Amino acid sequence: MKYANRKPTKDLFVVVKIDEPLTYEPWREVNCAGVVVKAQDLLSPSGQRTNKFFDRIKKAGGIHEYFGCDIDVILSSIMPDKMLEGFSVQSYADMIDALQPDSYYTPDGETYLGEEWLSQLEINRVSADARYLIRSFPNIKPIGLVKGCNIHQIDDHTNYLRRSGISHLVFHTGDYL
Template sequence: MVEIIPITEVNKKKMIGVAQSIPTKFVVVRLLDIISHITLELKSVFYEIRNVGGIHNYLNYHGMIILSLIVKDDMLSKLTPSDYAFIINTLKPNFYTTPDCETYEGEQIVSIEEIKKSLFQTKELIERCPFSFPIGHVKGCNEWIIEKHVKILKMFGIKDFIFHTRDFFRSGDRNMINKAKNFAFKIRPYARYLLLYGMGSQNNLLEFSFADAYITNTHLVTALNGKKFVGTKKVKYSGKYNTKIVKENLIEIFNNIQRLNEQKKLFEGGVCLWEEVQEEPVRAIVKQLKMQ
């Protein structure tokens, strides 16, 4: 079954109420909303979170919180393992994504060196952040590097993985979308739980449904752009932007995914194939946390 995991902007506290309008076990908060893109200084919201004892208390949310370390490329060279560890240990999320890195098509040598740097940072974070669990952010400019990266992350003891799809969808180019699907599918056999970050395209839900979860803030972005979802279509709404429209968008996306799950069950003979052979992935993660 595919889950939807909404991104919640920490500087918009009403968004946690939006996230709770659907039965999700997770929300994602972003490092991008906590540090300045230009100066990399911590924003005031970071200190507000610290003063109340962590991100769960700040949001008054008791589900699972994933901290996304995905940032803009020009920020990567300035962030150190110490920066990441300080933020993770202050926010106290249940999970964090392993550090991002730059990988570009046709630049295999550069991509490998960047991934090596990310792996070094990942190993250090695992040692320095014992109370939050890593989700492996898999990068690569081709399928061979993708597979090598995920294999090494598994050697670190990481079982759950995330792949960033947003840039592949940006232009609407079919070749890029197919590439994203091939990369994500390459990760699938190694992942207990596979998350696709930036997966807000309602027209491509089915072909990526081999994943376990879609992470998105398209419900917010669509509303800010003056549109709302009706099924999988975007239509203009009248009046001013408000949180109610964001909530309605998220519920509509959730319903789209529920319909997708029902279609898959019918196609596969009444039950999803992985439900026959293994414990449902989210429950497995929650069970692991209780055992720690």
């Protein structure tokens, strides 16, 4: 493997559950670099509307004000397919704008083993959506969510994200476990 000799960074980011305030301050329990907030926790089940937690964060002035701290916050786009169908790139941009996280994952899409054609359509869509977000938020760091249903697509999408200037990547391995 061409990446086998790279030394991984070892920063721990803890996923907080927006509906469970006891998870809001993990740095009091563990040495972590920041937290991950899931966009799905801020949406209706269909993904078409934001919920009361989003409204509270927006009213507070953003995610840092809501948590009352200056820890690094990453907004995750990973969510169930049913929610993805209703969650547009404009809705994601509005969410990023309201929350003002330090970083965000590029958009998620449906890519599944054995579905090359559909997966490629999704990769094309999330790539275009990533370009839009990168242009819209030049001061918020994108983290590339690598998508693909086979090694070729994964490599191509990784290379695309790198060429787009993204230096940090994340890979949701659910299908591969």
